[in-house]
Amino acid sequence: MTVIGGFLGAGKTTYLNALIRGGIPENSLIVINDFGDINIDAELIDYRDEQMIQLTNGCICCTLGGTLAERLAKAMRLREAPRAVFIETSGVADPARIADLARVSHRLMLEEVVCLVDGGRIDLNCRDPLIGDTWRAQIQAATRILVNRLSAAHDPQACLGELRRLNAAASIHDMGGGQAGAPTEECSIASPVVAAGHLYHDVASQRGWRSASLAMPHAVDPDRLGDILTGYGDVLLRAKGFVYCLGRQQRQLLQFSGRRLSYRPAPARDGRCQLVCIGRAGPRFEALVATLASLEDGESMGAVL
Known part of the structure; x- marks a missing residue:
């Protein structure tokens, strides 16, 4: 069993895709977890969806630990049990808690715990009163550390x-200024169904974290949306999802992390659009959610900052 951890936006999904493209054992099981009620990361994995377990509603090391253990136990009892298990944890998970599942199982053997690190935010994350403890625990749980974006x-x-x-x-590996693996070019896994036009929140904030999910069925101005996200960069730690942008024909994958924003084409089977935001719980985050919701109503940008 391989556990892939790291803080929000560190490059876990990109790394997992690089592993898959490089060749993983036949009949491998992929487990994708997201902090939020829409599993965006699962749609970014280039793998057969019948071989995946998608876990949402929070962090598998705390709120869904039992469920993960039960699902893994069931998978290992199959006539053709998976030859390898790869678990991508949520960005606020403690990988050590997940690795413990292998340590107490006679059917699983822990291969390694890989931690992805955003090299451009090491000092900031280490000193942040909300992020620091979680970030350090992820580093300390690793058997291998991959550092991205270090210049x-x-x-x-x-x-x-x-x-x-x-x-x-x-072992610590400096991947330089890029990512630990090639960017994903296609999005082939369907995400869970979300009714268009409704705003969803996770059931509760965890340890000061907050996530909100928004269905965005209509085209948005990419510059305006970018201004909103960067304007709330003090509380918004991660945003990801799929949107239609004015002036662009294809659905776009939006990625926001460390105040870095990118769009790129993201073809998919159903074309649903949804955005997940993860950040610091509090009034500013709720204001961000309200501002994003107002995009549907065409309201002004006056309340962004």
Whole structure:
């Protein structure tokens, strides 16, 4: 069993896709978890959906730990049990809790715990009072650490030194300024059904986190949407999803992390559009959700900042 962890936007799904494209054992089981009630990451994985378990409604290491254990146990009892299991945890999960499932099972053997790290945010994440404990726990759980987006502007030696201080036993690999793997070009897995035009929230905030999910069936102005997301960058840690943009024919994959925003074409089977936002619980986050909802009504941008 391989556990793939890392904070929000660190590149876990990109890395998992790189593993799949590089060749994983036949009859492997892929488990995708997302912090939120729409599993965007599952739609980004290039793998057969009958071989996937999609877990939503929060963090599998705390709210869904029992469910994960039950589903894995059932899979291992099949006549043709999976030869390998790959679990991509949510961005706020503790990978050690997931790895413990293999340590207490006689059917599973832990291969490794891989932690993806955004090199451009090491110092910020380490010092952040909300993020810091979760981020450090992810680093300390790893047997292998992959560092993305680390450039000369970030003082690489100091950043890598901080990671070694937190986990001297893990191997640490600097992937440079790019991602740990090639970007996903196609989105082939259907996400759970969401009724268009309705706003959804997860059942509760966890440890100060908040997620909100929004169905966005109509085309939006990409610049306006980008202004909203960056305008709330103080509370918005991650946004991802699919939207139709004015002036663009194909559905777009939107990615927002560390105030970095990108759009790229994302063909899919059903064309549904939805956006998931994850951030710091509080009035500012609720204002963000209300502002995004107002896109449907064509309201002004006056309340963004």
